[in-house]
Amino acid sequence: xxxxxxxxxxxxxxxxxxxxxxxxxxxxxxxxxxxxxxxxxxxxxxxxxxxxxxxxxxxxxxxxxxxxxxxxxxxxxxxxxxxxxxxxxxxxxxxxxxxxxxxxxxxxxxxxxxxxxxxxxxxxxxxxxxxxxxxxxxxxxxxxxxxxxxxxxxxxxxxxxxxxxxxxxxxxxxxxxxxxxxxxxxxxxxxxxxxxxxxxxxxxxxxxxxxxxxxxxxxxxxxxxxxxxxxxxxxxxxxxxxxxxxxxxxxxxxxxxxxxxxxxxxxxxxxxxxxxxxxxxxxxxxxxxxxxxxxxxxxxxxxxxxxxxxx
Numbered sequence: 504x505x506x507x508x509x510x511x512x513x514x515x516x517x518x519x520x521x522x523x524x525x526x527x528x529x530x531x532x533x534x535x536x537x538x539x540x541x542x543x544x545x546x547x548x549x550x551x552x553x554x555x556x557x558x559x560x561x562x563x564x565x566x567x568x569x570x571x572x573x574x575x576x577x578x579x580x581x582x583x584x585x586x587x588x589x590x591x592x593x594x595x596x597x598x599x600x601x602x603x604x605x606x607x608x609x610x611x612x613x614x615x616x617x618x619x620x621x622x623x624x625x626x627x628x629x630x631x632x633x634x635x636x637x638x639x640x641x642x643x644x645x646x647x648x649x650x651x652x653x654x655x656x657x658x659x660x661x662x663x664x665x666x667x668x669x670x671x672x673x674x675x676x677x678x679x680x681x682x683x684x685x686x687x688x689x690x691x692x693x694x695x696x697x698x699x700x701x702x703x704x705x706x707x708x709x710x711x712x713x714x715x716x717x718x719x720x721x722x723x724x725x726x727x728x729x730x731x732x733x734x735x736x737x738x739x740x741x742x743x744x745x746x747x748x749x750x751x752x753x754x755x756x757x758x759x760x761x762x763x764x765x766x767x768x769x770x771x772x773x774x775x776x777x778x779x780x781x782x783x784x785x786x787x788x789x790x791x792x793x794x795x796x797x798x799x800x801x802x803x804x805x806x807x808x809x810x811x812x813x814x
Contacts, residue, residue, distance in 0.1 A: 525670040532626035548592040576650035580730025590632040593724025606747045618676040628717040631683040634663045660685030682714045690722040694738040719743045759799035
């Protein structure tokens with residue numbers, strides 16, 4: 504059960520194998536989810552707080568001692584440890600809300616998928632929520648009264664992945680954690696775009712791949728854990744809904760042009776040039792510059808004409 508870590512002494516914990524820590528840690532990350540997904544009862548966050556109170560958490564993860572009292576700057580109301588706990592709570596609180604939307608059935612099915620035995624997508628998401636700012640202490644800089652953490656997302660991706668490897672977690676889950684932690688600041692940029700573009704949202708989905716839903720939930724939880732008000736939450740929720748809608752499309756629309764179209768219509772031979780032109784046409788479609796096969800062919804002709812004039 505989950506009581507082992509609350510009863511063991513610090514001396515005993517130091518003798519526990521990495522495999523046992525992994526198994527119990529991810530049992531904790533799945534706490535409260537039962538056979539379904541997203542009970543919203545705060546099981547994981549509550550257990551983590553109890554582990555902290557009992558002196559167990561820092562025995563398992565000694566680096567987290569440095570999170571106590573760590574100032575995250577004026578945007579945050581809490582120190583790093585409290586923020587991390589609240590981010591896990593945020594996942595557990597925000598998930599039932601999104602399960603109640605039209606995205607819910609597909610989201611529940613997705614988060615229940617296992618990365619490997621004993622580690623579901625939801626359990627790994629909660630682990631990432633706890634560890635998403637793991638690199639802040641090592642990346643902090645002070646500029647006058649402003650504290651900055653440049654690159655903490657990318658550095659954190661590597662640190663979280665390495666931590667999982669030490670816990671004997673497989674490569675698939677470690678790579679997934681790196682994508683989730685490494686991109687946890689990106690949604691802010693999308694939510695505050697002056698001009699919303701389909702291309703930017705599709706690029707986000709392309710880069711995050713199957714971890715897109717986890718990233719969206721983490722970003723919402725992260726913002727809610729900054730403190731009262733969470734000023735960016737409304738903009739983030741709107742963007743999350745847009746990206747969920749794109750992500751859940753059963754299949755992407757067929758491309759306007761195929762390589763065979765360029766060969767037949769423009770007389771091109773097979774080779775790298777076809778791939779480059781198809782890529783340019785796909786980008787133009789994402790930006791709304793072309794919307795039909797005829798427009799796509801005309802755009803391809805334009806690219807070729809520009810190329811020939813440049814020679």
